[in-house]
Structure formats: C-alpha cells, structure tokens
Amino acid sequence: MDDFKDIIEEIKARNDISDIISSYIQLKPSGRNYKGLCPFHGEKTPSFHVNTSKQIYKCFGCGAGGDVISFIMDIENLDFMDALKFLAEKSGISINQNIDEKTRKKLEKIKKFQEINIEAARFFYSQLMKRDNDAFKYLIKRGLDEKIIKNFGLGYAPDAWDQLKNHLLSKKYTIEEIFECGLVSQNKNQTNYYDKFRNRVMFPIFDYKGNVIGFGGRVMDDSLPKYLNSPDSELFNKRMNLYGLNFARKHIGNDDKLILVEGYMDLISLYQFGIKNVVATLGTALTEDQAKLIKRYANNLILSYDSDQAGINASLRAIEILENAGLNARILNLGEYKDPDEYIRSKGVGNALSAIDSAVDSLQFKIDVLSKNYDLDDRKESMKFLQEAVKIIREIKSPVELNYYIEYLSKITYTNPDIIMSEFDKKTNSKINYNNKKVNTFKEKEVINIKKVSLAQDAQLYREINLIKFIMLSSKARAIVPLKIREEDFIYETSRIIYKTVLNTDIKGIIDINKIYNEKMDKDYLKKLDTISFSIDCNDINEIENIVNQFQKYTSKSKIEKLLEKQKRLEDRRKTIKEKTEEAKEVDLEIMKIALDIISENKKLKSL
Incomplete structure (x- = not known):
C-alpha cells in the first residue's frame, strides 16, 4: 500500500x-x-x-x-x-x-490539542463544582440543575490570571501548545502569558463525535464581550461547527428535523425540558459551512432566533443560506418573548412543542416581516406592499404553495386574488399555464366568497382544488391518486362530487369542467378551480406523488386536530359525570377509541 x-x-x-x-x-x-x-x-x-x-x-x-x-x-x-x-x-x-509526514504531524497536533482541551474542561468543571462561586449561583438562578450542568460539562474560569495556565503546565504541556490551543493569551510585548478566560461561565464546545474542540465563556454581569470563544486553530473553527450537535444528532426523529438557536443557554434550556434535537451557532451569524453540516443530518430546520430586530435580521440572512443548502426552513414564532429560553420557561414545554409544530415557513416569515413596514389599512400602502410581496413569491415552483400565498396576501390586504395574480404575472413576465397550454378562465373578476373560513381551512381548500385540477389534467394522476386518497378524505362537498365524477368518466386526456358539470357543484369553487394553473408536467410521477403527499400530510394533521378537540370535549364532559355509571363507562370507552385513532393517525403521518 x-x-x-x-x-x-x-x-x-x-x-x-x-x-x-x-x-x-x-x-x-x-x-x-x-x-x-x-x-x-x-x-x-x-x-x-x-x-x-x-x-x-x-x-x-x-x-x-x-x-x-x-x-x-x-x-x-x-x-x-x-x-x-x-x-x-x-x-x-x-x-x-x-500517510505523509506533514499529515502525520497535523494529526498528532490535533490529538494533543484534544487532550489539552479535555484537561481544561475538567479544570473548569472542578472549579464550578466547588459551588462557592458566582458561576454556579448564576447557572442555578438560570434554572439549570446539576444533572444538566454535568451533562454539558459546564464550568467556571476563576477570576485569576494564571490558574489554568499553571494547571496545564503541571500536566507537562508546553506553554506554546497551550497558547496554540487558545487557552492563554500574550501581553503586548509578547513577554508573558495569561489565562484567556477569566471570571466566566464556561461552555465546552464539542464536535459531533463528542471531542472537546474549544470553549465559549460567558460573563455574569454586563461587561463586554458578553461571550468569548476560543480562537480558530488546527482543531477548532467556529464557522464550521455547531454547538450541541454531538447531542442533537442522536435525537433527530422521523420528522428529519433540527432546531437552530442563537445561544448556548437557549439550547441547554430546551434540552433540559426534553427538546433535544437542537443546535446553536457559535457567536457568529450562520455560515454556509454550518448549513452544509446541518444538511448532513436533517432536511428540515426550525429557526429560533431572538425576536428583537437584530434576531429578525439574522433570521432573514440565515433563511437564504439554509435554502441555498437545500434545507426546508421554518421560523418559530416567539411572540412577546425575546428568546427560546424565556419562552419555554414562561409558557412550558407543551406550548413550546405546539409552537415548533406550527412554525411558519420561510416565505410567510418574509412576507410578515415585510408587512410591518407598511400600513395595510391604507390602500396605497397596501398596494406598495403587494408589489414587494409578489417579488418574494415569484420564485415559487409549487402550484399548491403559490395559490396558498396568493390567497394569504389576499386575506391580509383585503385584495381580490385576481389582482394579485395579475401583479404576479406582470412581475414574472409570463402567464402561468397548464402544461404550456393556455387555459380559459371565467371572465368575471368578482371577489370569490366560498364561506368565510380560517386560513387553515382555506389552505385545505386550495390543496383540494389543486389535487382535483391535477386529476382533471392528467390521466396518469387519475390512475395513481385513487390508490392513496379516498372520496371521504375531502372536506368540501364539491371536491367529493368532482373527484367521484372524474374517476368514473371514460374521458381520456384533459377533462374540461364543462363536460362533467352538474348543478350540485359550487360555482365559487369552480371559479377558483378555473384560476388554478401549473407550470409543471402534471403527468410526471414525482409531481403527482408530491401533491398527493402534501395532501395526505395536511389531511392527517387536520384529522388529528379534530380528534384532539373531540377528546378535549369528552374529557370536559367526563369531569361532570359521576364515577362508576354507565354513562361514565361509555365516555371512557369513547375517549380510549379516540386516543387509538390519534395514535394510528400519527403513525400514518410519520410514514409519509
């Protein structure tokens, strides 16, 4: 060899x-x-x-x-x-x-640096666990218990100039090695060395394998810098590592998801409450290398930065990097709370999990941030906002997503969807079409009013309409979709009518709505159906499976929500019923059945 x-x-x-x-x-x-x-x-x-x-x-x-x-x-x-x-x-x-001599020396140096960092981590931990220091009191005050302190190897750098230096020298490491590790600094004349970290809470930084590669030190007062990280070395590069990845990679579930936060304490707090698929940047803005590292472990990323303006700006920059890396990014809404640590301690783990599940996707976040710059109650301001918002959605390729956002913009600006679509066509310089064939649309440009529904219901409406349009345009979709979606899976009656009619017809190729129309079909529904347009190949199996999967996921989530609501109503009713009565037994049995249905639906959702 x-x-x-x-x-x-x-x-x-x-x-x-x-x-x-x-x-x-x-x-x-x-x-x-x-x-x-x-x-x-x-x-x-x-x-x-x-x-x-x-x-x-x-x-x-x-x-x-x-x-x-x-x-x-x-x-x-x-x-x-x-x-x-x-x-x-x-x-x-x-x-x-x-391996060659140069590589061998580099590997030996990395190994030596790892040994020095481990010894430093032990030193910091031992200093913290004396318990008579401000760092220990600070961590306990922040709500951490000793188990979590030990789990993350937290420590304390004493308020002294040379305690760590002398400790490491006593372990036979040279001052040059300790300096290269970034644990000591030199004075201006380069005549003396002193401890880099002093009077700080210490956070050992691990690589994804669990090796200590550096440290982050946090002050316990208002002095600056608030955080101080190890400098880059042969072992450590803060642009290419993520805090907590060694723990998080073991807790990525079937949803293929990681949560990204800004600070060490945000991560540790979430972890202590049982939310363990969390990573954090290392005192810098998210980098392309960090996004690539995330992509190795997960495809879905929940971004949870601080809710102040600086955090919002950081989120917008991070979204672009994450999407360029091929990640599906969503943003956690912290409401009035400034960071995830404050949120989970105030609202509890249940609300935190619900907030994670309902995190908005990056497009909606961009739109919502943009909307804060305009007075949407003023018509001129609203139109200016729409002109800018259309620029955000013009890159959308999914017809389902595009129609959802046109309707979303319509709702928050009280603007006819057709006007927004016209602006979209103008910005994209082309008309959206079905398989490159122009589609006739209703001439009426009236406001469409299929019952006033919530945004969540509206999203379901558009999913149904898009799926119906798919099977009308594609004979291949008509062969595949019925294998996975039943008539009763649709919420809207017109969807069920058209679905059944289309699947029972002998018409080949594209099906014109006029050929299958009957008076039971809602006219406003048909107007929406007629305005739906795709720029993709509706006979492409991948596109068909994509739209089916989106529909199934949303349908399952909707079923789970309804089952939970029904379960809550029954549980409230159960509290008013006397024990050991027939009525109590019946209600208990029904609650158990619903619980089983929820479990079944959750399993189905995870398999999609």
Missing part, C-alpha cells in the same frame, strides 16, 4: 458489504445478491438491494446507494474519515501507517 487510496481500497476489500449491512438490518438472499427493508426510510416491501459482486447497495424506494463506506457514513452519521476509521478498526488496519 503506497498511498492513501490503497488504504481505502484495502479497507473496502476487508469489509464485505453484505456482512457489514447485515449487522444493521436483516438481509435475505435474492439470487446471487441480497435484499431487505431499507434502514433509511420506512417501508413494508423490501426495496433495498445489496450487490455482492460489485460491493454496492441501492434502495429503489428512497434512492440511497453507494459502497460500504457511504453506508457507514449514513447509518452512523459519520463523515468520510471517521467512517473509514470505523471500518479500519473492524479489519485491523492502521490508517496512520502510510
């Missing part, structure tokens, strides 16, 4: 892919190869295949695939080098044996 590539090939050769994968999932023979249930997405029918001759795997359900190294990277949430080391240890190969 002459170089690093040879080492990689040797590791792959000594780790048979079927042996490695079978230690994680059950594989069954399939001809000369194997198949099983994919570990990367939920499925009931095996679509995960292992090719032993090529030493590769491929899932035909979610698209995951690669060699034995990429499998370990994905299943263990490791980067390439750590996955390589993981497999090397299994096969008795030393990765360091054939």
Whole structure:
C-alpha cells in the first residue's frame, strides 16, 4: 500500500458489504445478491438491494446507494474519515501507517490539542463544582440543575490570571501548545502569558463525535464581550461547527428535523425540558459551512432566533443560506418573548412543542416581516406592499404553495386574488399555464366568497382544488391518486362530487369542467378551480406523488386536530359525570377509541 487510496481500497476489500449491512438490518438472499427493508426510510416491501459482486447497495424506494463506506457514513452519521476509521478498526488496519509526514504531524497536533482541551474542561468543571462561586449561583438562578450542568460539562474560569495556565503546565504541556490551543493569551510585548478566560461561565464546545474542540465563556454581569470563544486553530473553527450537535444528532426523529438557536443557554434550556434535537451557532451569524453540516443530518430546520430586530435580521440572512443548502426552513414564532429560553420557561414545554409544530415557513416569515413596514389599512400602502410581496413569491415552483400565498396576501390586504395574480404575472413576465397550454378562465373578476373560513381551512381548500385540477389534467394522476386518497378524505362537498365524477368518466386526456358539470357543484369553487394553473408536467410521477403527499400530510394533521378537540370535549364532559355509571363507562370507552385513532393517525403521518 503506497498511498492513501490503497488504504481505502484495502479497507473496502476487508469489509464485505453484505456482512457489514447485515449487522444493521436483516438481509435475505435474492439470487446471487441480497435484499431487505431499507434502514433509511420506512417501508413494508423490501426495496433495498445489496450487490455482492460489485460491493454496492441501492434502495429503489428512497434512492440511497453507494459502497460500504457511504453506508457507514449514513447509518452512523459519520463523515468520510471517521467512517473509514470505523471500518479500519473492524479489519485491523492502521490508517496512520502510510500517510505523509506533514499529515502525520497535523494529526498528532490535533490529538494533543484534544487532550489539552479535555484537561481544561475538567479544570473548569472542578472549579464550578466547588459551588462557592458566582458561576454556579448564576447557572442555578438560570434554572439549570446539576444533572444538566454535568451533562454539558459546564464550568467556571476563576477570576485569576494564571490558574489554568499553571494547571496545564503541571500536566507537562508546553506553554506554546497551550497558547496554540487558545487557552492563554500574550501581553503586548509578547513577554508573558495569561489565562484567556477569566471570571466566566464556561461552555465546552464539542464536535459531533463528542471531542472537546474549544470553549465559549460567558460573563455574569454586563461587561463586554458578553461571550468569548476560543480562537480558530488546527482543531477548532467556529464557522464550521455547531454547538450541541454531538447531542442533537442522536435525537433527530422521523420528522428529519433540527432546531437552530442563537445561544448556548437557549439550547441547554430546551434540552433540559426534553427538546433535544437542537443546535446553536457559535457567536457568529450562520455560515454556509454550518448549513452544509446541518444538511448532513436533517432536511428540515426550525429557526429560533431572538425576536428583537437584530434576531429578525439574522433570521432573514440565515433563511437564504439554509435554502441555498437545500434545507426546508421554518421560523418559530416567539411572540412577546425575546428568546427560546424565556419562552419555554414562561409558557412550558407543551406550548413550546405546539409552537415548533406550527412554525411558519420561510416565505410567510418574509412576507410578515415585510408587512410591518407598511400600513395595510391604507390602500396605497397596501398596494406598495403587494408589489414587494409578489417579488418574494415569484420564485415559487409549487402550484399548491403559490395559490396558498396568493390567497394569504389576499386575506391580509383585503385584495381580490385576481389582482394579485395579475401583479404576479406582470412581475414574472409570463402567464402561468397548464402544461404550456393556455387555459380559459371565467371572465368575471368578482371577489370569490366560498364561506368565510380560517386560513387553515382555506389552505385545505386550495390543496383540494389543486389535487382535483391535477386529476382533471392528467390521466396518469387519475390512475395513481385513487390508490392513496379516498372520496371521504375531502372536506368540501364539491371536491367529493368532482373527484367521484372524474374517476368514473371514460374521458381520456384533459377533462374540461364543462363536460362533467352538474348543478350540485359550487360555482365559487369552480371559479377558483378555473384560476388554478401549473407550470409543471402534471403527468410526471414525482409531481403527482408530491401533491398527493402534501395532501395526505395536511389531511392527517387536520384529522388529528379534530380528534384532539373531540377528546378535549369528552374529557370536559367526563369531569361532570359521576364515577362508576354507565354513562361514565361509555365516555371512557369513547375517549380510549379516540386516543387509538390519534395514535394510528400519527403513525400514518410519520410514514409519509
């Protein structure tokens, strides 16, 4: 083995892919190869295949695939080098044996820095746990218990110039090594060294594997700087790491979601209350490297920055970075509370979880922030706002999302949706069409009034209308949609009527509403249906599955909300009924049935 590539090939050769994968999932023979249930997405029918001759795997359900190294990277949430080391240890190969001298020295330095940081973390922790210091009192006052203090390895840097320095020197580390680690500073004449962190609460910063790579120190009064981080070194780069990722990566659920906060205390507070899929930036604005790091672990990101103007501006900058990294970003509404720590301690974990579930998507956040610059009760101001708001939504590709936001803008500005659509067409310089064919629309430009409904109900209306339009335009959609969506899944009667009629017709290709119209169909509904337009291929299977999944998710959430409301009503009623009566038994039984229905619906939602 002459170089690093040879080492990689040797590791792959000594780790048979079927042996490695079978230690994680059950594989069954399939001809000369194997198949099983994919570990990367939920499925009931095996679509995960292992090719032993090529030493590769491929899932035909979610698209995951690669060699034995990429499998370990994905299943263990490791980067390439750590996955390589993981497999090397299994096969008795030393990765360091054939690397060049420069790389060897760099790895040795990193290892030494890790040792020094661990020793420093132990020192800070021991100082804190003397308990007779301001840092310990500060943390207890902030609501932290000793268990969470220990879990995060929090510490205290004494109000002294050389206690840490002398401690590390006594452990036989050189002053040059301690300086390169960023734990001591030099005076202006570079003649003396002193402790960098003094009289601060100390937060050890871990990499995603749990190694201490740096520190953050917080003052306990109003002195500046409020936070002080370790300087960049061979081991630590604050632009490329996230605080708490070592904990959060183990608590990412089926919703594939992380929560991003600004401060150490915000993260620790949420964690203490049981919300553990949280990471934080390291005293700087979110960077592209941090967004890429998040993307390795999750596709969905809830942004929870401070609610002041600085936090709002930081959120707007972060949204752009997150979306460029391919993340689906939503923003937590903290209301009157300034940060997540204050919110959860005032409102409790139940409200915090509800707020997380109802976090607004990035587009609505941008629109809401923009609206604060205008007086929407003034018609001229409202029109100026709409001109700017249309610029925000003009990049939307999903027809479902576009129509929802046109209706949202219509509601908050009391403006006819057709006027907003006209402005949209003007800004985008083109008319939206169905499969590049111009669609006839109703000539009437009157305000559409399908019952006054809530925004949530309105969103469901548009989901139904968009799905109905899809099956009218696409024969392929008419074959696929009924396999997953039933007539009773629709809330609006006209949706059910058209759905049933379209599926029972023998018409091929695009179905004109005039050919299936009957007097039971709501005319305002039909006007909305006629204005819906798509710029995508409605016969594309991916587009069909996307619109079906969105519909199913929203339908499940709606069912859960209604079941919870019904459960609450029954529980309130139960309090008024005497114990051990027939009526009490009946109500208890009904509450249990609803609970089972909620569990069933939640499982369905997680599988989507």
